[in-house]
Amino acid sequence: MGLLVEGQWQDQWYDTKASGGKFERKASSFRHWLTADGSPGPNGQKGFKAEPNRYHLYVSxxxxWAHRTLIFRKLKALEGMISVSVVHYLMQENGWTFTPIEHSDHPDWVNVEDEINHQEFLHQVYTMADPQYTGRVTVPVLWDKKTKAIVSNESSEIIRMLNVAFDHLGARPWDFYPEPLQEEIDTINDFVYRNINNGVYRAGFATTQQAYDEAVQELFVALDSLEQRLGKQRYLVGDSITEADWRLFTTLVRFDAVYVGHFKCNLRRIDDYPNLSGYLRELYQVPGVAPTVNMTHIKRHYYQSHDMINPTGVVPQGPIVDFTQPHCRG
Ligand SMILES: N[C@@H](CCC(=O)N[C@@H](CS)C(=O)NCC(=O)O)C(=O)O
Known part of the structure; x- marks a missing residue:
């Protein structure tokens, strides 16, 4: 686990000393935009033109965060237009790597290889795009094969691009960010990001009791309020699935298996919330979503990569969770 400083890899963990034991996530660095015609995106940064087979996603x-982009690629039927490389689930002294995974007979086995740039480490892909890059080397990365550039490494923006940029090229016309709902989606996204998506990390990576206590309190107050909300409506915003649901989903699906134990988010499990757990199962059962959930990579990554939290690297066997049970929603 480390970062690049002027293009040189340095192995170091997050520094929480300066922030009183709190984990503070840094903003992503590459913020260009994919658009139908190559015009600049909403943030005014350089636009890249949507073209079939031009772009590649690097994910874990x-x-x-990367999981969001895989779900959008699947649901928007972009698999034939955007290729993908999966990194090894372990993130250690070299950060994300393409080291081959043994046990190819395992049912959750996937090929771990950079078939596009043939690199060994993801940080080498970052320095291909910017030889002087300083910052963290994170997934997801949206890569332009044509100009050998990183379009974006910010998942919330990549899913907005995938939502519309390829529609004229035959993407499935399923709009997860419809105009009349945008304000409400943005509001709930902010709440979910701070308290839940990033809230579990703020709890898990806290290095003082106070920072942990605050994060856990805020996390469960937020989950309790969403439990209420989902008692009155089927989805987070209105009566159809939106981007806000997928952003919450990728945290919920990891919660009982990883965040309860490894990140000590253990006041309650998602399974203890009738509405949230039914909602989670419903989203999991949307055709195409289940194959994007790989519990082997999820559990092994967290329990084996963060050795300051789990020095033995032992991965627990449970809990037994079955997202295919009836969801009883709607
Ligand atoms: N804001 C980014 C966050 C991405 C992120 O933090 N990804 C993690 C993996 S879950 C990562 O690659 N971390 C490596 C690091 O921080 O060095 C996004 O949403 O795309």
Whole structure:
């Protein structure tokens, strides 16, 4: 686990000393935009034109942020237009790697290889795009094969691009960010990001009791309020699935298996919330979503990569969770 400083890899963990034991996530660095015609995106940064077979996603199957982009690629039927490389689930002294995984007979086995740039480490892909890059080397990465550039490494923006940029090229016309709902989606996204998506990390990576206590309290107050909300409506915003649901889903699906134990988010399990657990199963059962969830990568990544939290690297066997049970929603 480390970062690049002026293009040089340095192995170091997050520094929480300066922030009183709190984990503070840094903003992503590459913020260009994919658009139908190559015009600049909403943030005014350089636009890249949507073209079939031009773009590539680097993801970790363990990572909740990267998982969002895989779900959008699947549901928007972009698999034939955007290729993918999966990194090894372990993130240690070299960060994300393409080291081959043994046990190819395992049912959750996937090929771990950079078939596009043939690199060994993801940080080498970052320095191909910017030889002087300083910052963290995170997934997901949206890569332009044509100009050998990183379009974006910010998942919330990549899913917005995938939502519309390829529609004229035959993507499935399923709009997860419809105009009349945008304000409400943005509001709930902010709440879910701070308290839940990033809230579990703020709890898990806290290095003082106070920072942990605060994060856990805020996390469960937020989950309790969403439990209420989902008692009155089927989805987070209105009566159809939106981007806000997928952003919450990737945290919920990891919660009982990883965040309860490894990140000590253990006041309650998602399974203890009738509405949230039914909602989670419903989203999991949307055709195409289940194959994007790889519990082997998820559990092994967290329990084996963070050795300051789990020095033995032992991965627990449970809990037994079955997202295929009836969801009883709607
Ligand atoms: N804001 C980014 C966050 C991505 C992120 O933090 N990914 C994690 C994996 S779950 C990562 O790659 N971490 C490596 C690091 O921080 O060095 C996004 O949503 O795309």
């Amino acid at each position: 199957l363990a990572c909740p």
